[in-house]
Amino acid sequence: MTTLALGTAQLPKRTPKRVLPGFGLTLGYTLFYLSVIVLIPLSALVFKTFSLTWEQFWAAISAPRVLASYRLTFGASFIAACVNLVFGLLIAWVLVRYQFPGKKVVDALVDLPFALPTAVAGISLTALLAGNGWIGQYLEPLGIQLAFNPNGIVIALIFIGLPFVVRTVQPVLEDTEKELEEAATSLGATRWQIFTQVILPAITPALLTGFAMAFARAVGEYGSVIFIAGNMPMVSEITPLIIIGKLEQYDYAGATAVAVVMLVISFVMLLVINALQAWQRRHAGMPA
């Protein structure tokens, strides 16, 4: 209503809820730690950018090799997130709706990419897909190369992003009301019609949230990709690797310029994910 309290961020408001002690201590420590670990280093990145003129900045972020890396990073991340969207939904569906032996183990295993260090994933996928690997040896005679080129990057990013869609869709699918499906069935709808017109609309926000999370994670990914990518300039060099390359040549300003581009994209993705999650909460009919 008429809250004109602009400078009173710290003062207690109309809610007489503050019976519990520790607000000042916990919030104070949270802000302090957040500033030291995240905000101050982040501002160093921004300030470093100002040491460049606009022309230098633009030249650093729009060099052909850098542009090629954006195309690769975003293209591969997008394809990987799309694959995860489809298979993540399928896995969540199977885990929620069906019973089969070993289901508990499968459910636990879905989180493996969260727990397995990315460097380990990188070398093991490379070992599988390289020309002499378990899978690669059968594909190479067919002329299919999955390692040391952009294909390998997509596969590594599918691995990294796999749990996101499953874990965002799973709880929503568990909560969908079967009554609606029963009603649709009794009105003569087929299972496919029910899926596309009843279930899919209900889980769309969760699906998109998972997609955005997998995409955001893939864009920044480094550890798993560099082993399998082959890292050829203009062909299979991802943007984080460009930053590393510039750092190794002591081009701190250039590295920072490219990093700022990635940072801006991170912010945008974070906002998109927040908006999607807010949509999801409204969609789920959370108490207003």
Place this chain on the structure above:
Amino acid sequence: MSGIDTATALPTGAPAAATGGRTAPRRRAKAGTTEARWVQWLLIGVALAFLLLFLVLPLAAVFTEALRKGLDAYLAGLREPDAWSAIRLTLVTALIAVPLNLVFGVAAAWAIAKYEFKGKALLTTLIDLPFSISPVVAGLMYVLVFGANGWFGPWLAAHDIKIIFAVPGIVLATVFVTFPFIARELIPLMQAQGNDEEQAAVVLGASGWQTFWHVTLPNIKWGLLYGVILCNARAMGEFGAVSVVSGHIRGQTNTIPLHVEILYNEYQSVAAFAAASLLALLALVTLLIKTVAEWKNEQEMKAAAALPPERPSTP
């Protein structure tokens, strides 16, 4: 079509009810709401094949590659002094980073879940920020602050303190990438539990600490454990951010993941996969603890639900 043939019989319906039971009413009949059996098995088959290809095979490859030349070669790879120092550094890093983020996570969750204040949404978003920043960018930030040409570089050099290309930098980068894990796990949990029990404790004369230890902590312990082990797995396995600030000095600033990279690039495949197998084991243990924690939590929720309700729950 008719759905009588499905396996959604009563006893197996229990877990679904436990997880989804908070919101929806549960008197669901099951006629006509499932697929034909062959469709079910087709979907299950495709899902399992995908998981086999993308999760099980890479995991299996780590161990077979590590043991390719027998157990002796495997153990020799792990007994190297450089491997030992990498293991030590990884443990030390996790031992510092995880408790720091644990204290922060509990404090942040307490402030955010138990109180209303302006800017709460912004604060929550900022806590999530390290999740969406590329680890390489995170490492670069610390180089810009503490590196030789950074903000504090000259001062640190004058006082002979090394942060970048030394252990403190590795710890800082690890703290950054694992920053949100525990807070993220605790905030929704503590929000869902509300303030009633804590307020009762305070009204009955408990101090803030007593309230936390005896009322809040027992309620959040499984979520806390889950957050801690995930945070630990990431702390021990972080590669990108640590790689930027480490300087890759053998025997000094190499963590296990960096050690794996060096060996791999030197074509010492068995030794590389032997070190990697330690991290893969860590991942498996992490998943195991996580599953047990979830199961325990579910048990306790069920036990709590079996008690007479404190207030009318469903309409």
